Amino acid sequence: MPSGPAVDCRDLSVTYGAVTAVDGVSFQVAPGEVLALLGPNGAGKTSTVETLEGYLAPTGGSVRVLGLDPRADHRALMPRIGVMLQKGGLYPTLGPARILRLFARYFDDPADPAALLADAGLAGVARTPFRRLSGGEQQRLSLALALVGRPEVLFLDEPTAGVDPEGRLAVRRLIGELRDRGVAVLLTTHELPEAAKLADRILIVDHGRVVAAGTLAELTAGEDPAVRFGAPPGLDRAGLATALGIDPASVTEPEPGRYRLADPGTPARLAALTAWLADRDLALADLQVGGRTLEEVYLAVTHTSGGEL
Amino acid sequence: MRRFRAQAAAEIGMTLRRGESLLLTLGIPVLLLVFFSEVHVLPTGTPEPITFLAPGILALALMGTALVNLSIATGFERGYGVLKRLGATPLGRPALLGAKLAAVLAVELLQAAVLVPVALLLGWHPTAAGALAGVGAALLATAGFGGIGLLLAGTLRAEVNLAAANGLWLVLLLVSGMLVPLAKLPGWLADAARALPAAALTEALHGALGLRTAVPLWSWLVLAAWALAAPLAAALTFSWEDRRS
Secondary structure (H helix, E strand, O other): OOOOOOEEEEEEEEEEOOEEEEEEEEEEEOOOOEEEEEOOOOOOHHHHHHHHOOOOOOOEEEEEEOOEOOOOOHHHHHHHEEEEOOOOOOOOOOOHHHHHHHHHHOOOOOOOHHHHHHHOOOHHHOOOOHHHOOHHHHHHHHHHHHHOOOOOEEEEEOOOOOOOHHHHHHHHHHHHHHHHOOOEEEEEEOOHHHHHHHOOEEEEEEOOEEEEEEOHHHHHOOOOOEEEEEOOOOOOHHHHHHHHOOOHHHEEEEEOOEEEEOOOOOHHHHHHHHHHHHHOOOOOEEEEEEOOOHHHHHHHHHOOOOOOO | OHHHHHHHHHHHHHHHHOHHHHHHHHHHHHHHHHHHHHOOOOOOOOOOHHHHHHHHHHHHHHHHHHHHHHHHHHHHHHHHOHHHHHOOOOOOHHHHHHHHHHHHHHHHHHHHHHHHHHHHHOOOOOOHHHHHHHHHHHHHHHHHHHHHHHHHHOOOOHHHHHHHHHHHHHHHHHOOOOOOOHHHOOHHHHHHHHOOHHHHHHHHHHHHHOOOOOOOHHHHHHHHHHHHHHHHHHHHHOOOOOOOO
16 A cells, blocks of 8 residues: 555645635645544535545646546546545435445445444434435434445545534544544534544635644644633623732633633632632633633634634 | 446336336326227227227337436436435446446336236237337337436436426327327428437337338437437536536
């Protein structure tokens, strides 16, 4: 097996008529790595993935998957990749068991359809027509179908959209197992927590461009240490600052019930904070110490005027 | 070959389980055949209506399968994104098209197995000598109708295609000599009808199976032209994904 990247996307641009969907995107995904394309709807995530899957021709730049051109080498590539499209796309009258068995026959060395059915939690609805499955069940079947060919590269477009919390856990566990087996996974999501939980590396895209890239730690690191917590809205911020012995201007309430202390958050300071809250019998939630949250990074880079945070 | 077989089995299974398509491919042809052979209201110009009706109803049944049924099913698969999803598997277009053709031929065989005995029971006396020419005309017509069906399915939205395919079926039923002889149509309409595959197939089956003495040359030419042109037009215009839905 060649040691190069599983996915190699260089200076990719995709235009539809006058609309530029992807504008100079470059990244690589290594075997055994999970990369998330994170961005708002219309950022160009799906166009990027569908170019790598061979559905779209690049307007500029080049894409290679396992060293192959997704369009020119389509026949050679298809047996080696797994695809989960954003919109369903399965025979509405067939049940999960039948669809899985059919797709398994497309491949030379497929995974066991019955095992996939059980892994996806679909054994109880094995014969229910696709159109009568719940949204989460349809998503899980789509994921199982992406795996039936034992892919080396997996493309998942919004894999957890419409999936209930239990299903999300299952998807996360599955992606972890695939990574451990050396599968390269490229997924898209517009949900920050999913990107943070699923991916080794995150590419934030907006308006067709990569606006930030790195691991979660790299993205959230910064010279801007802060303590963040949730508490009832409208706290006496000046009183809190006095109790903590810090500048009143450094205590802010970016949104009702969310507080930010521009402070490194030493243990002593945190003890004083919790004591102050305890004296007033106030609930504390989501206490966080350190650099920026992914949400702050995301909002800062996807909104040019996002300086309010 | 394994992929083709698996897909063909799935396509045949889905086709035979679609109730509304069985109505079109078997129910309506049997009903029309029995009704109009017993109720002598059509200007068939033959002593026994069945002599005229049987080849026409066989042509009608074939058109329901190769044009309407194929078109509607393919149109919805395109609309639902099934065709797009299959594009990201090793199945490949030749195996998918081959499987769809196999399903069409399987249903046509089933139709013949039902309609021919019913027609024989109703007193039809076909000439066996023309069977080979009849099969040849049926294969050409299958290619032509299938091409028209895929042309519609690959360019129209699924719901519009559903209406268009059914509407086309009704129009072709009326101006094809299937129920009403071409001679009963106004001259200009009969001339226009002769350029279409429905009339060409009906005339060919009449020629091969008894009412006439041979398949007229124009039937062969029209059938061959549609068998080449319609699939080519479909191949050139087919979009595998309906980005409007």
